[in-house]
Amino acid sequence: MIRTRGLVKRYGSHAALDGVDLNVPAGSVYGLAGPNGAGKTTLLGILAGLRKATEGEVTVETEPGEVSVLPDTPRFDPWLTGREVVALALTLSSGLGSSTAHEHADRVEEVLGQAGLTEASVRRCGGYSRGMLQRLGIASTLVARPALILLDEPASALDPQGRREVLDLIATLRGCATVLFSSHILGDVQEVCDTVGILHHGRLLFQGPLTDLLVGRAVPRYELRVRNNSDAVAAALSREPWVTSATAAYGGIVHVEVTSLADAELRLTGALAATGASVVSIRPEEVSLERAFLELTS
């Protein structure tokens, strides 16, 4: 659906994008992860046709009217109601086409409901909170059923419940549209995306299925929590031959990397008992996108 080859964007001598080869499969939910300033917004702007690339090729296999973009802080004319904003987005994107005015109104109501804005839709959006504006932006983005949706940090301004709703909404788009979703919140990317790209200082450090990223970096780890003497516990465990490393962290936490989960399952409890530590909890640590990201960028 989207391919870039050697994409470069320079602002003066600073390269915001440096040879990015992006490949977004049709129908996927692609998460573009990276810290603030990584070049995510610049990349989305180029894909949306809002910025010019300095070098490189961009191929977006869809009609211009089939692309919908949500900026990170959507803003609208404050004297329009929420319903009018969504209705305007629908008209601008699709015209009336073969649909009737009644079908348009039904579609507007539907997406307002999905965004949780039905009650607020009669109010002027100048009085909306930032989270409500974000949800209004998402409703405006989805209303015309675009084939390609570019979302720039769509959940970053929302409270936990709003974020949950937006992430669920994005997850439901899988298969219906191609979604390219940028975020510096790696948990959000891990939760809803099937394909991920790690952008750092304008370079794409990894791109591919999320499972490839996580499995490739899977190291068997446990997180222990002891009542006290975590430093001594870590020191004792690190002397075990089946322990690769053991480090104490704040709050009685001990991170233990082991040679294999099987060894740990057999020996960890015994080794802990030998230290005399008062154990609060033991749990295997799953590989997170955050850890994979830190490994890639360190």
Next chain:
Amino acid sequence: MSPWRLELLRLTRTKKWAALMGVYVAFGLTGPLSARYMKQILARVGTDGATITVPDPTPAAGIVQFVSNASQIGTLVVVIVVAGALAFDAIPEMGVFLRTRVSPAWKILVPRIVVSFAAAAGAFVLGTGVAWYETWALLGAPDAAPVLVGAALGVAFLAFVVALTAAVAQRMQSVLSTVMTSLVVLIAMPLLGLAPAIARWLPTSLANALADLPSGGTMNDYWPALGVSLAATALLVWAAFAWVGRRGA
């Protein structure tokens, strides 16, 4: 919700229509009134030892007074209203909302230019009508034909102002810079007009036609400015359409 309805809502909900109508209608009411009572006003403010002689007011003076009051402030209000509608990149997120949904991008401008121009022209014509009525009531009826032709030339000038502001708005990043740049251009024109050979070619001279024609001026004085104004309006609208589609750096 069509883009045309959006522009009508912009005029009504932001009260911009009231600003446009208010300024022209207010000067339409007060212009002939001040022409009628100019003698009395000057007599009140005159100082001992100084005598100010003012000719008796004529019907044309009522219209002249309207134009002299309304042309500058009216044009300023028109520029501000038009810039507010056309400088949509002043809020980048609004620019993204529009540019990614409307293709080609010049289609965004059509309803904005047409509705802004219609509102400005309507307000100017209404103000002229009010000035005409007030003049008729206080000073006698001015000749209809010169007033109508003068009003038509005033509308042509407003078309130029709207087109100029539309083009400037596509090169600027804010409403304020659009207003200031447009005003600088409009103010620079009368300065150029200090050279008599140039004056009759400048679109800004059309703004004075409504005052000049009822006072004895002839249409021959305005053909060059009208021709330049129409050509410049077309060119500026074309430039606005071309520039609105540009992509960011």
